[in-house]
Amino acid sequence: MRKGCVLLAAAVLGICVGALPAGAQEFGTAVEAFWAAETQDEVDAAVDALLALDPKIEPLFARLRAGRSYGVDVPRGRQLFTRQNADGTEFRYEAYIPESYDPTRRYPVRVYLHGGVSRPRRDNAPFWRNAEPYLRDDTIIVFPESWNEAMWWQTNQVENLGGVLTHLKSTYNLDENAVHLGGISDGATGVFYHAFKAPTPWASFLSFIGHPVVLANPQTETHGQMYVTNLRNKPFFAVNGGQDRLYPISSVLPFFQLFVNAGISLDFRPQPEGGHNMDWWPQETANVDQFVATRRRIPMPDRLVWQTESGERFNRVHWLVIDELGQVDGENDFSEDIFNSIQPSPPGVPIGFDTLGELASGGIQLVDLLKGSMAEVAGVRAGDVLVEMNGREVANVQDLRDAVQAPRDSPGMPLAVLRDGERLSLTLVPPEVVQAQPAREAFPLPDPSGRAQLLRDGNRIGVVTQGVRRYTLLLSPEQFDFTQSFEVTTNGVVSFEGLVEPSPEAMLRWAGRDRDRTMLFGAELKIDVGRP
16 A cells, blocks of 8 residues: 555545544444455445445545454464355365464465366365465465366356455455466466456466467357457566477467567566476576566556456456447547457477377377478378487487487488378478468457547546447546546547546445455446547
8 A cells, every 4th residue: 555545535535534424433333344244245235234324435435445454363374265156156265374474464465376277176175286385474375276167267267266355355464456366377378368357456467387379269168358458457477488398488479479569568488498387486486576576556557458348247447347339430440459460480490390299108299280381391290100300219308309409411300200000201391481370360359349448647537449338437536636627538529527426335336346445436437438
């Protein structure tokens, strides 16, 4: 929390923080009950109870901003918790609470998403193997669970991860603006998904040996469409290995280049000798810590961009909510700012082996080939077993790497493969002219969508939209001066001009949804695009 935030907001609203309404004790008890509520029914009941006291916006804001009271006698160390989604599905998560936990200070949080989510649900924890290297004395570490009916890139996990944070806040004093989401393999895919679809709770995203291309495959049952420009809202840290047989550096680079071209903040740390594992963690821990320590969430950013295919889900980022989609007269054209086309890496060393699988009997099975590569031109087929290259026997990936790097008398590289039990000799010959691979779509976007982006300057808000008919701005007393007039322009036309009356009900309803004492909204401003 910035020093003096409450005093600043109080001054903006023209209030005295110390002033409480009649029945101050009843009011304080009602606020404590509001923060203690866990289920949505309990939250709604607590909101109704507070509204029945007819609170004034000033003391209500001050008390909500102060948060709840936290106890000293709480479980520490490794803890296993269970919570429920709205449909009754139970989700478990592990949390590691520092033994030195002090309820008077706010703790940063790192949430780590595990891999291997296509499997059935595990009977028992741990959900993240070998957790010890990732634990810290100054941070609460969380490991949620995922399985084949609740994969990280599905709607029920958006609800679950938000619920995990709310559940933890009921007992532990979290720093809402220092909550970071990381993951490994499938978990890293989940990290990208939540950045695409639900980034509001997170300060940053950390992808370890993952690949965003998984979200482009219809077979993965991903919910919703991915919009690259949505990633502009938060910073990324990513690590991939050069020897990773699933997601090598060469395969993720086109996507990461696309992200950088789109203006996403990406700190990429390639590990040329790294495989599909976390062996590099000891060397990168300091860099991860530095990244996390210097990326705090801004709860009410002055710039936002959001695109969605629905006005009912995945339709909000921080204080911008897209309520209804549809074309209107005078809307913006974002066709030059889509960033959904990737250029595959040129075959600078165009051997063409994309994914390799080692066989227990020796040799490497070629699972996939790059189209137009030397291997494909030479007649190599997917399913062949590579047993020799450049005069060297090939039994594993290390043998292959040594064979490729070995000196040779001619540009070509002879190789031998087993195909249907027959040994075949082929030669890889570099082409005289390397043809660039054609650009392709990064993520499929079959459904229509709407996009809005805004820029705040004082009490003036400029919004540009495409495919959006209605949107809502959530106005915070920590960001705006409610004693002054507001001006909202949409696509260059004034959509609203005048004073906005703060609303205790709006503040409570959104606080009940977000459960975030640093992101409180004093009013909703609903805008019909194209209708001043």
